[in-house]
Amino acid sequence: EKEGYPHYMIKEIHEQPRAINRTISPRIKDSLPFFEDDNIPDSFFEDCSDITIIACGTAMYAGMVGKTFIQNKLGIPVNVAIASEFRYERPVITDKSMVIVVSQSGETIDTLEALRLAKKYTQKTLSVVNVKGSSIARESNYVLYTHAGPEIAVASTKAYTVQVASMYLLGCKLGLVTNRLSVEDAKEFINNLTKVPEMIKTVLTQEDKVAELTKRMTNATNAFFIGRGLDYTLSMEGSLKLKEISYIHAEAYAAGELKHGTIALISDGVPVIAIATQDHVYSKVISNIREVKARGAYVTLISKDEVITDKTICDVHIHIPPVADEFTIFESVVILQMIAYYTSTGRGVNPDQPRNLAKSVTVE
Numbered sequence: 001e002k003e004g005y006p007h008y009m010i011k012e013i014h015e016q017p018r019a020i021n022r023t024i025s026p027r028i029k030d031s032l033p034f035f036e037d038d039n040i041p042d043s044f045f046e047d048c049s050d051i052t053i054i055a056c057g058t059a060m061y062a063g064m065v066g067k068t069f070i071q072n073k074l075g076i077p078v079n080v081a082i083a084s085e086f087r088y089e090r091p092v093i094t095d096k097s098m099v100i101v102v103s104q105s106g107e108t109i110d111t112l113e114a115l116r117l118a119k120k121y122t123q124k125t126l127s128v129v130n131v132k133g134s135s136i137a138r139e140s141n142y143v144l145y146t147h148a149g150p151e152i153a154v155a156s157t158k159a160y161t162v163q164v165a166s167m168y169l170l171g172c173k174l175g176l177v178t179n180r181l182s183v184e185d186a187k188e189f190i191n192n193l194t195k196v197p198e199m200i201k202t203v204l205t206q207e208d209k210v211a212e213l214t215k216r217m218t219n220a221t222n223a224f225f226i227g228r229g230l231d232y233t234l235s236m237e238g239s240l241k242l243k244e245i246s247y248i249h250a251e252a253y254a255a256g257e258l259k260h261g262t263i264a265l266i267s268d269g270v271p272v273i274a275i276a277t278q279d280h281v282y283s284k285v286i287s288n289i290r291e292v293k294a295r296g297a298y299v300t301l302i303s304k305d306e307v308i309t310d311k312t313i314c315d316v317h318i319h320i321p322p323v324a325d326e327f328t329i330f331e332s333v334v335i336l337q338m339i340a341y342y343t344s345t346g347r348g349v350n351p352d353q354p355r356n357l358a359k360s361v362t363v364e
């Protein structure tokens, strides 16, 4: 079943190009988003005052990508809620609010209960779910299945990338229906999305290089992931992945926030994984990296630059092929998944079965 791979996790990392194809192809027609086969009518996207995205863990980090994208591209306010928090606090949503619930399993109890609560306020609920016929899929007003195929490894990989792709398709449709996005821009965006599977294949060829760099990580006790904008949301995902399967304490920080306290923790040899793929804040991240480098951090930088040899910036540079800023996330996340995977195996942990964790959290 592992098709020759040593673990499900690495198999699922490699499955991402296929998984994304399965998610996006049925939802694209004439280079525009198309949800008729999912029975999601255009009226669902009309008259939307604000959006609340509810999920847990990795699914929530996919939601954060959706938030950044929708706010920046469409200017519609988006709130991302941790399901276990949302369900016990006062929901600030109305019948004009759209609620998007994201879950691979469709059975996470906090997410399900949060959905039930949200439905008391709005019927504009949509779930982005992988497992067919699951509770969350059944109880939401609309459902977009991600078609990633079964995800066996506890650490989510392909489920995340298809969730992000789904958020992009939904955001694009929302923009078109509300006239916040031109048909021309939407087509260009969707064409870029269709190139993602090939982009990921290119990134996967760097597997040996990533495996090599993790040798420097296996003895670490702390690690930091930093970035800005979409790269910040991605830092959270990279940090969670490393923690859960390698047991190394990791933190994600918005790069500009480090200097407000956390930089005190940077000392000689502390691994910092920096992501700098967003053009509008690129120089800002680079100067943040210089600050940690000057304090002795061991910096791995992921960026679109061909090469970086300046040792005042980074110790290891990972190049990702230059694509539009919204799409680098699909490339960078594959690098972060492989960093977590090889650090885990390098420490003798079975990444498919990390301690204390279950694939689907159906109890509170």
Ligand code: F6R
Residues within 6 Å of the ligand: 056, 057, 058, 059, 060, 102, 103, 104, 105, 106, 107, 108, 111, 154, 155, 156, 157, 240, 241, 244, 359, 360, 361
């Ligand atoms: C991390 C991971 C978890 C899940 C979370 C939500 O790698 O897999 O954080 O993302 O437990 O699970 P679902 O998506 O099934 O609701």
